[in-house]
Amino acid sequence: MIARRQNKSILATCRMVLFALFITTITPGLSFAAGELRGTGDLGVIIERATGSLQIIETTTQTSLATVQGLGDLSHASAVFSRDGRFAYIFGRDGGLTKVDLLSQKIAKRVIQAGNSIGGAISQDGSLVAVSNYDPGGVRIFDSASLELVADIPAVGADGEVSKTVGLVDAPGQKFVFGLYDSGEIWVVDMSDTSNPAITKFSEIGKQPYDGLITPDGRFYIAGLFGEDGLAKLDLWNMDKGVQRILDNYGKGEQKLPVYKMPHMEGWAKAGDMLFLPAVGRHEVLVVDARSWQEVGRIAVHGQPIFVIARPDGRQVWVNFALPLNNTIQVIDVPTQEIIHSFVPGKAALHMEFTPRGEHLWLSVRDSGKVHVYDTTSFEKLVELPAEKPSGIFFTSRANRTGL
Numbered sequence: 001m002i003a004r005r006q007n008k009s010i011l012a013t014c015r016m017v018l019f020a021l022f023i024t025t026i027t028p029g030l031s032f033a034a035g036e037l038r039g040t041g042d043l044g045v046i047i048e049r050a051t052g053s054l055q056i057i058e059t060t061t062q063t064s065l066a067t068v069q070g071l072g073d074l075s076h077a078s079a080v081f082s083r084d085g086r087f088a089y090i091f092g093r094d095g096g097l098t099k100v101d102l103l104s105q106k107i108a109k110r111v112i113q114a115g116n117s118i119g120g121a122i123s124q125d126g127s128l129v130a131v132s133n134y135d136p137g138g139v140r141i142f143d144s145a146s147l148e149l150v151a152d153i154p155a156v157g158a159d160g161e162v163s164k165t166v167g168l169v170d171a172p173g174q175k176f177v178f179g180l181y182d183s184g185e186i187w188v189v190d191m192s193d194t195s196n197p198a199i200t201k202f203s204e205i206g207k208q209p210y211d212g213l214i215t216p217d218g219r220f221y222i223a224g225l226f227g228e229d230g231l232a233k234l235d236l237w238n239m240d241k242g243v244q245r246i247l248d249n250y251g252k253g254e255q256k257l258p259v260y261k262m263p264h265m266e267g268w269a270k271a272g273d274m275l276f277l278p279a280v281g282r283h284e285v286l287v288v289d290a291r292s293w294q295e296v297g298r299i300a301v302h303g304q305p306i307f308v309i310a311r312p313d314g315r316q317v318w319v320n321f322a323l324p325l326n327n328t329i330q331v332i333d334v335p336t337q338e339i340i341h342s343f344v345p346g347k348a349a350l351h352m353e354f355t356p357r358g359e360h361l362w363l364s365v366r367d368s369g370k371v372h373v374y375d376t377t378s379f380e381k382l383v384e385l386p387a388e389k390p391s392g393i394f395f396t397s398r399a400n401r402t403g404l
Contacts, residue, residue, distance in 0.1 A: 040085035043102050043396050044353070046364065046371055047090075049074045050389030054090065056102055059355050059362075059395065062373050062383045066105040072096040072112075078119045078392055080404070082144060083126035085396035089144070091120040097131055099147060102396070109147045113140050121170040124402075128191055130176045132168035139165055139178060141191065151197050157183025158203040167212025167223055169403045171236055177221045179209035186212075186223060186234055186243060205232040205243045213268055214403035215290075222246075222268075226280065233293065246293045247277075247286065269310035269317045271334045276317045278305030285319060287337060299337055302328050306350065310334075311376055312358035320349055329363065331379070341379050345372055351390070356397035364390035 046055040046064075053069045071077075073094035080089050087108065090098040095114035100107055115135035122129050128150060130141045141151040155163045163182035171177050174191045186205050190198040207227025214221050214236075223232040230248040235241060269276040275288040279298070285305055287297035303325030310317050317332040326348055331341040348366035355362075360382070363372045371390050373383040398404040 038103075040102055040396050041356075043085065044362075045079055045088050045090075045100070045102075045394050046385075046387055046390050047074050047077045047079070047392040047394075048388040049077065049366075049391045052092075053388065054088075054100065055385075055387060055390075056100075056105055057362075057385070059360065062360075062385075064385055064387075068100055068106060070107060071098050071100075071110075074391070076118065079394040080120060080122040080129070081394075081396050081399035082122070083399055085399045087144075088394070088396075089120065089122065089129050091117055091131055093117065095133070095135075097129065097142065097147060099144075111142075111147050113142070113149070118164070118166060119168055121168050121176055121403075123170055123174050123176070123191060124172055125174065126399075128174070128194070130168060130170075130189075132165045132178055134164045137162040137164055139168060139176065139189065141176070141189075141197075150194050151189075151191065153187075153189060153197065153199065155180050155183075155187070157185055158201075159183050166210055169212060169214040169221065171214055171221070172218040172402065175236070177212065177214065177234070177236070179205075179212050179223045181208055181210060184209065184227075186221065186232065188221075188234075188236070188239065200239060202234065202243045206230060206245065216270060216402060218402040224280070229280075247288065247295055269308050271310045271314035271317060274334065276308050276310070276332070276334075278308050278319075280304075285317075285332065297337060299332060299339070301339070302330055302342065307352055309352055309354070311354055311361075312356065316340075316376065318352055318361060320352065326350065343379065345381075346370070351392050353393040353395055356395065362393050364393055366390055 042058055042060040044057050052071045052074055053067055055064045056066045057064050072092045074092050076093045078091050088100045095112050095117045097111050097113050099109040114133040117131050117133045120131040128141050129144045130139055138155040139153045143150055155165050157163045157180050163180035166179045166181050168178040176189045179186050186202045188200040206225040209223040210226040212223045219237055221234045231246050233244045233246050273290050275290050277286040279286050285299040285301055289296050303321035305319050306322050308319050319330045327344050330339050333340045346365040346368040351364040353362045361374045361376050366389050371385045371387050372381055374381055
């Protein structure tokens with residue numbers, strides 16, 4: 001009997017040793033202690049555009065965990081995440097698509113899929129990653145696990161010319177939606193059957209759609225128009241109705257200002273039943289009723305807005321600005337639609353990201369080489385982290401949100 005107990009004890013010890021070896025083997029380069037498990041829900045990345053690298057950060061402790069090098073040209077980089085939050089897919093300006101493992105803290109796969117790309121999206125089920133291209137134009141869609149090419153969709157517009165693609169987002173039903181900048185179109189690609197993508201095209205939507213967003217419920221796709229005042233709206237539940245124009249001529253009869261940097265539409269804010277939108281070339285934030293799509297107000301702000309983003313609870317909207325006034329951040333109180341706080345974190349205060357429940361905001365201050373973390377109630381600066389020309393900040397909470 002004693003011998004049997006000893007044998008069981010030895011077997012149990014062997015199992016523990018084998019398990020530890022297994023964990024170490026399947027997670028090469030893991031910076032955590034062997035056998036230590038952790039989730040990814042409080043992780044994120046900071047794009048370091050000057051060095052082609054990114055930092056992996058943790059929002060719980062407000063610390064940087066690691067730096068991953070070798071991601072190419074990140075001068076206009078963006079990121080999406082796998083549905084389990086383990087992998088970040090980085091879209092570089094050099095046409096690079098890079099899959100980064102946030103736990104092993106290294107590049108899992110990298111492909112150069114075009115000459116010049118401008119962002120991407122991940123499908124509803126997480127199986128496909130799409131990349132939007134300036135050169136050679138069009139959208140390419142990849143298997144998210146292997147980064148093998150699944151579909152190549154050239155953007156040849158109704159005018160017969162190849163167009164740059166912009167404003168690429170994911171939509172429910174394994175769809176991707178994007179704009180054709182040069183030919184003024186919106187395309188919807190249904191990837192339910194990966195061997196036979198179904199494309200629905202809408203032409204003559206307006207001049208030069210420069211970016212696009214999809215509402216959080218995945219119903220409405222909105223394209224901003226650089227060539228004219230106004231927006232183009234597509235109801236994805238009722239595509240037979242075609243594209244409708246909204247906010248036509250919001251600047252009619254008023255002197256236009258030089259546009260130093262185009263607003264980012266994916267940074268537009270929805271708070272309750274209101275949308276807060278940057279007015280192109282104006283020192284204003286437009287307030288729009290999200291039910292009627294009618295303008296209901298304007299808020300004068302410090303400069304030309306770039307990002308207008310809502311705190312997750314919808315109570316505040318934070319705004320940053322284009323050159324030459326890009327050292328300032330303003331906070332709008334949604335109920336009163338008044339500016340309640342302004343501060344100057346430094347030159348090129350450009351990219352903002354709220355923690356999932358909105359208690360903190362992370363802000364890249366590019367020209368200072370810093371990322372700041374702020375308390376969104378007291379507006380106190382909590383932490384400064386060094387970074388090499390930081391730009392975009394992206395948290396894994398985006399993995400479970402449509403259009404991000």
